[in-house]
Ligand SMILES: Nc1ncnc2c1ncn2[C@@H]1O[C@H](COP(=O)(O)OP(=O)(O)OP(=O)(O)O)[C@@H](O)[C@H]1O
């Protein structure tokens with residue numbers, strides 16, 4: 001009897017069946033493989049950064065970046081154009097995305113909300129060149145705006161909106177239900193709940209969403225080059241042509257390949273890389289700060 | 300309020316209230332009728348899932364925040380049906396406040412949490428300062444927080460947070476406060492403080508306390524109501540229900556034969 005018991009205990013504690021041995025071995029190998037997979041992922045990124053930097057940095061002086069002269073390399077012109085166009089586009093996208101997200105999370109009945117969510121997901125999945133073409137047909141042709149700053153900015157706003165919409169929706173729907181009920185149970189109207197309780201809780205997530213949308217948008221070429229035309233001048237007004245950094249790559253590298261122009265394209269690419277990197281760091285910092293502040297919220 | 304005659308009658312009068320969920324045969328609450336007199340603390344006890352939370356949520360129309368539930372019957376607040384067509388649920392909830400199972404402080408300062416309901420109705424700043432101090436005193440939190448009102452409420456302990464939630468409910472001077480298992484997430488010491496807070500509050504408010512804990516009902520309640528499967532089995536003075544229950548189901552519950 002005692003022998004029986006100890007052998008049962010043995011079989012529980014020291015399982016040496018073929019399957020278990022195989023599993024343990026598999027586990028160990030996966031563990032070794034993971035760092036390798038990490039290298040596979042990081043290598044193309046690093047080599048890309050290296051390749052671009054190598055071509056861009058040696059000739060990239062402060063003067064080149066800041067000069068907005070129509071007779072220069074136009075990098076400064078493109079930086080100003082990028083800044084202004086994306087400021088405009090982001091403001092619009094934040095407006096649409098926030099209102100849409102709040103409406104879907106708080107006001108629309110579930111079935112209608114899900115339709116909107118599905119549409120937003122489809123929009124995110126739409127190739128940007130199609131979106132750009134839609135923008136061209138709608139704004140440049142149908143509205144008769146031509147290839148202008150306004151057409152590019154509004155098209156870019158439509159490109160960015162679903163990203164912001166999705167994070168706003170998610171941020172508001174993930175406010176803990178008891179917190180929401182407590183606010184409404186204290187006699188808050190829905191709008192008061194949204195402004196006073198929902199918004200502070202959702203804010204860090206939404207801000208992250210805005211910056212990510214911006215980071216994705218800044219790197220998109222098609223919606224802009226299809227709806228604007230490049231210029232050697234910084235934008236004068238909404239109806240001006242405008243040059244953005246991605247357009248600079250498109251025009252100089254893909255359209256007119258000569259070594260000098262290619263260098264400008266690489267410099268534009270390098271600046272985009274820097275912008276996207278900075279945006280990502282900003283996102284990280286903001287979300288860390290705010291996560292700390294919300295720590296302990298109805299866990 | 301005195302001299303209106305309403306002081307004498309019940310503050311809340313529940314008349315044949317039923318709650319049904321879509322596609323569920325059995326009602327969650329079945330023809331419940333009960334009155335709540337001024338200055339009383341009624342404990343609602345009953346096994347898990349019997350409908351206690353659903354019941355208190357019908358008393359200030361919180362139940363309407365759950366899609367798919369239908370309420371029938373009447374809930375009279377000072378004689379007026381809160382489910383009548385022209386009644387605004389937001390105003391109902393300002394008169395009939397609620398405290399939840401777990402502390403639900405907002406990620407703003409201690410002061411702003413307590414002032415939350417007052418800000419909604421745009422009280423003057425002096426009035427808010429006064430009402431907040433008073434509410435914090437009544438909830439027994441004042442001494443602990445008076446020097447740190449501007450700190451984030453999330454920095455308080457769980458028990459303090461729960462008393463802050465009670466203060467938030469008190470600050471708007473409701474007549475009725477619903478407490479849905481307010482101590483079930485607290486340790487014994489914090490529970491004891493919340494219980495003594497409730498005992499002082501019942502001098503001025505109608506308190507309706509949902510509790511799992513028969514001992515808690517015995518300690519603080521004037522009256523105990525026993526709910527089972529969505530039906531109100533019996534209600535009476537605490538001692539009667541806990542010591543001499545009339546119904547077999549109640550006795551089984553009290554003696555701990557099911558929970
Ligand atoms: N939205 C809903 N749809 C269908 N059934 C529901 C819904 N909400 C609650 N119920 C059911 O109603 C019953 C009562 O729920 P309720 O939360 O009121 O019980 P309770 O007495 O508060 O339980 P506990 O002691 O566990 O908190 C439960 O059986 C629950 O499953």
Ligand SMILES: [Mg+2]
Pocket residue numbers: 351352353479
């Ligand atoms: Mg409950």
